[in-house]
Amino acid sequence: MLTKLTRWSRLKSPWILHLNTGACNACDIEVVAALTPRFDVERFGILLKATPRHADVIICTGPATRQMKDRLIRIYEQTPEPKFVIAVGACAMSGCVYRGAYNVIGGIDQVIPVDVYIPGCPVRPDAVIDGVVKLLNKL
Amino acid sequence: MRFQIPIGPQHPALKEPIGLRITVEGEIIRDADIRLGYNHRGIEKLAEQKTWIQNIYLTERICGICSHSHTTCYVQGVEKLMELQPPKRGLYIRTLVAELERVHSHLLWLGVAGHEAGFDSFFMYTWRDREIVMDILERISGNRVHYGINTIGGVRRDLDELQVKYILDSLEILRKRSEYYKNLGTTEPSFVARLAGVGYLSKEDAIALCAVGPTLRASGVPMDVRKDDPYAVYDEVPFEVCTADTCDVLGRAVVRIKELFQSYNIIEYLLKNLPAGEIAVKAPRRAKPNEVVSRYEAPRGENIHYIKSNGTDKPERLKVRAPTLANYAATIKMLKNGFIADVPLIFAAIDPCICCAERAVAIVDARTGQEKVVPMNILKQISQKISANKERKREAEWPL
Amino acid sequence: MNDQALIDKANESLKDKVLAITNPAPRRIFLKVAVENLLEAVNWLKKDLGFTHLSTISGVDLGQSFEILYHFANNYCSFTIRTEIPRDNPQLPSICELIPGAILYERELQDMFGITIQNIPDPRPLLLPDDWPVGNYPLRKDWKYERPPEVIPGGKK
Numbered sequence A: 001m002l003t004k005l006t007r008w009s010r011l012k013s014p015w016i017l018h019l020n021t022g023a024c025n026a027c028d029i030e031v032v033a034a035l036t037p038r039f040d041v042e043r044f045g046i047l048l049k050a051t052p053r054h055a056d057v058i059i060c061t062g063p064a065t066r067q068m069k070d071r072l073i074r075i076y077e078q079t080p081e082p083k084f085v086i087a088v089g090a091c092a093m094s095g096c097v098y099r100g101a102y103n104v105i106g107g108i109d110q111v112i113p114v115d116v117y118i119p120g121c122p123v124r125p126d127a128v129i130d131g132v133v134k135l136l137n138k139l
Numbered sequence B: 001m002r003f004q005i006p007i008g009p010q011h012p013a014l015k016e017p018i019g020l021r022i023t024v025e026g027e028i029i030r031d032a033d034i035r036l037g038y039n040h041r042g043i044e045k046l047a048e049q050k051t052w053i054q055n056i057y058l059t060e061r062i063c064g065i066c067s068h069s070h071t072t073c074y075v076q077g078v079e080k081l082m083e084l085q086p087p088k089r090g091l092y093i094r095t096l097v098a099e100l101e102r103v104h105s106h107l108l109w110l111g112v113a114g115h116e117a118g119f120d121s122f123f124m125y126t127w128r129d130r131e132i133v134m135d136i137l138e139r140i141s142g143n144r145v146h147y148g149i150n151t152i153g154g155v156r157r158d159l160d161e162l163q164v165k166y167i168l169d170s171l172e173i174l175r176k177r178s179e180y181y182k183n184l185g186t187t188e189p190s191f192v193a194r195l196a197g198v199g200y201l202s203k204e205d206a207i208a209l210c211a212v213g214p215t216l217r218a219s220g221v222p223m224d225v226r227k228d229d230p231y232a233v234y235d236e237v238p239f240e241v242c243t244a245d246t247c248d249v250l251g252r253a254v255v256r257i258k259e260l261f262q263s264y265n266i267i268e269y270l271l272k273n274l275p276a277g278e279i280a281v282k283a284p285r286r287a288k289p290n291e292v293v294s295r296y297e298a299p300r301g302e303n304i305h306y307i308k309s310n311g312t313d314k315p316e317r318l319k320v321r322a323p324t325l326a327n328y329a330a331t332i333k334m335l336k337n338g339f340i341a342d343v344p345l346i347f348a349a350i351d352p353c354i355c356c357a358e359r360a361v362a363i364v365d366a367r368t369g370q371e372k373v374v375p376m377n378i379l380k381q382i383s384q385k386i387s388a389n390k391e392r393k394r395e396a397e398w399p400l
Numbered sequence C: 001m002n003d004q005a006l007i008d009k010a011n012e013s014l015k016d017k018v019l020a021i022t023n024p025a026p027r028r029i030f031l032k033v034a035v036e037n038l039l040e041a042v043n044w045l046k047k048d049l050g051f052t053h054l055s056t057i058s059g060v061d062l063g064q065s066f067e068i069l070y071h072f073a074n075n076y077c078s079f080t081i082r083t084e085i086p087r088d089n090p091q092l093p094s095i096c097e098l099i100p101g102a103i104l105y106e107r108e109l110q111d112m113f114g115i116t117i118q119n120i121p122d123p124r125p126l127l128l129p130d131d132w133p134v135g136n137y138p139l140r141k142d143w144k145y146e147r148p149p150e151v152i153p154g155g156k157k
């Protein structure tokens, strides 16, 4: 019964943590723009949470930088199970233009496992919503 | 008793990764250290391995909010190196996009400031209005954030009649909505009281610490690269430099609201006087060995690129200094002797763009080195003085 | 104020300390001085001409030496003071006494080129990421970066 309830609430209202791992900010503002009146993801029950301990889904933007790597792993470990990671933007997928820079490891998937990739540089807010919905369908 | 509080890199109050280490006594901040490096990617090194054209797209991705400012600054420099003169129409369109970007960036900042001050409906209002600007930019360039409109020798996309009309129409809506922000002070006294007196930065400090942009102008220094060192077509366009003299977060908000209206006027002027003709000239692949300093007034302040060429199709050195970095030293000054609860507000007030600042800097530890150790009783006096100041500021007037 | 007047003033006050002064474009002046005279030149620029705003400090690796450029600005033009220091003994005086806002840029120089700044108010060593190997200065020309091979999660299909 309880598992059913949690499963239902997870599907109906995923809580999201937004984490910038070295992005150029464009992807971040687009993720935030998805929260504001034009796109308004809150009507789907998607809430932005401030700490990893409350979150179900981590939205990562940007390539993983060397300095951020350990923090990224720590934040991933702090998130309660089951957890999902969405890589937003070309950077988070592969490194985008920063591929080959000395402080960039590459995509997020070099550090933590990723469930959904959203392409685009920057992604559009509608693409973010679409990606989250795809993830929910996967559950 | 002193405590150290680490804030970040992932923290609810900060949208981007940055580490702040704050030493407090009671509620009062004694010292602050900024720890960067979480967002450092090494763009300056990378730029040396890419060609002139490729670097346009790399500099665009230094920062997402002021992407046009970095490309324009870079492209202007390269045009000087290659001795090109871009056509008038191209320059007009370039300036137009720059001003649109300023509008969207300032709206974004106002929203963030409202959010940090606990005024969330204001955040939603400004971000709703920002979508209008994003739509215009999408119409012009085909993308919402990275416009990719600059190229060496001009711009890549032209404007047609319909677009001009569309922009002018949208501008009317924006003007009307912005009236609300202008009258904000009279309708929302609690918001004004929250901002007034927070993050004080005197005129002398602002100059000594080399602050730039609205942070500097809010301390009463009328410095604006668009006026001082006109680039593109700013020498033909009438506009005013906006300043405020309250030296606090309120002043920074006022400067930005005033600049919004200036930008609307500039955009209107540009569209009404758009010259006909070509939009770009063809650029050579190589640049002769030379060097150039290119300056640009980004929404956050002065942006400077130093470019050195060596005769090949790649730059020898590309040095980028983004406005946020210049403002860090001032931020530390503002944080000191403030209250913990003001940290997000003060920090947001410089409109930090961490990815800009970190294209090459690693750890920046901003300490002016002038601070003395203050004994406890003097500290108390200082804090009382501060709170006494606060009382007076509570009756702050909305200057618009 | 115009470019020529500034150049004349520089020649007048600094006399033979001026190694070279150029004016490649309007509103852009490049003045070259020796390292020993750097502080004097900065002081002169600040006190006599009122250039209080330091835009940034750039470093360039010239092979045998490093070139350091101090970009100043006032509300008329951009004035650059350049100096050169040998690569095998990279020492530079700190200008934080005169321009407190210079600290960030000096630390950046220390970090990226391995230049020692004398009398820097906060001499704690700067590092790139926490695990950055000592003695690597990424913006030196002879420093090359090898990208480690990437793994494709789930293997190649």
Ligand code: SF4
Residues within 6 Å of the ligand: A023, A024, A025, A026, A027, A028, A061, A062, A063, A088, A089, A090, A091, A092, A096, A097, A120, A121, A122, A123, B061, B064
């Ligand atoms: S994918 Fe593009 S827009 Fe997004 S963070 Fe990377 S460079 Fe910026």
